[in-house]
Amino acid sequence: MLNFSESCERNKHPILAQLITLLSDCRSVLEIGSHSGQHAFHFAQHLPQLNWQLSDRALGIEALSHNQNQADLSNVLAPITLDVANPTDWPQQKYTAIYSANTLHIMSVDHVKAFFNNLPKVCQSNTILVIYGPFNYQGKYSSDSNETFEQWLKNRDPLSGIRDFEWVNELATAAGFLFEADIDMPANNQLLVWRMS
Template sequence: MEKPHSPACERNREPILAVLREHFADRRHVLEIGSGSGQHAVHFAAALPQLIWQSSDRAENLPGIRAWLDEAALPNTPAPLTLDVAGAWPAGPFDAVFSANTLHIMAWHEVEQLFARLPMITTDDARVIIYGPFNHEGRYSSDSNAAFDQWLKARGAHMAIRDAEAVDALAGAAGFVLLDDIAMPANNRCRVWRRVRD
């Protein structure tokens, strides 16, 4: 099959990789939630060979991810897993979780489920990195993000740019504290949480 291609993945992969190099330097087993086209999985796994990069997505996206993984033939990219946040999750344990551009396309109850499940599949010192646009206290960070939010809501009423504070509250309830909040190109952020030992 022809590999799917996301221009956004090409644009944002190097800035995200710089964050991963810092915060996943001592990590070993990453679960990527919502791997999309599979481009990130291949790029990050090639650049960070110490990591086992476990891609995952809904079933309909797995053939495209497999096409990227099969072509790259990297030793640290196992077959992608089917993962719908509202369904069954892999057993883990993972000491790192990464997701890019997913929270704003999920329904809010799915975002809640994502964070609620993290303690069940992560180690007690896990790191979580989520990339994408965030609002602060209900306010857009830029005119372009305001326009993007309107575009999302026109596509589906369940979609929206999420408030950083609301997402932090979900992370906190799951036992994760905010470690870093990094400005990224195109008015996006990389937010990094660390699991707090019980």
């Protein structure tokens, strides 16, 4: 598998345990930032009612397409190019669920804003939004390991960084989403859940 991620292998099982309930009424999912596709392939096998749309930035599409062909799952759709800051990249289709893992801390602040500003284009009433990753609360790290991770992120890209939950929730609310849940996950990560009003 190209772009294989050890962290995806570790967290795919606890995330699936939550998605089984969260996505039980959903039929179509847009995953934003699929990377290797490991999450999609694992989840789609266990949630056969879902049509799972892969997406990534242009530079990741070739590897993601290779992995999708190897996985050969009928309910995982060929990846589309999606730069969250490019309004024309967003698909015309409306989805019943949006999923994104370990993306907001990789994006710049402006890209996170664009992510939420453009989300309504692909949502309908009651679309569920599920975001996985590390978050700060009231400007404070939730663990020493997250503080160390933040330094690693900043050294790699000064525009990246762990985002404050309160700020992210403000963006989601402004985009028309109602906050539903903040689920504690292993390794000091969170699964945040909103629903389009």
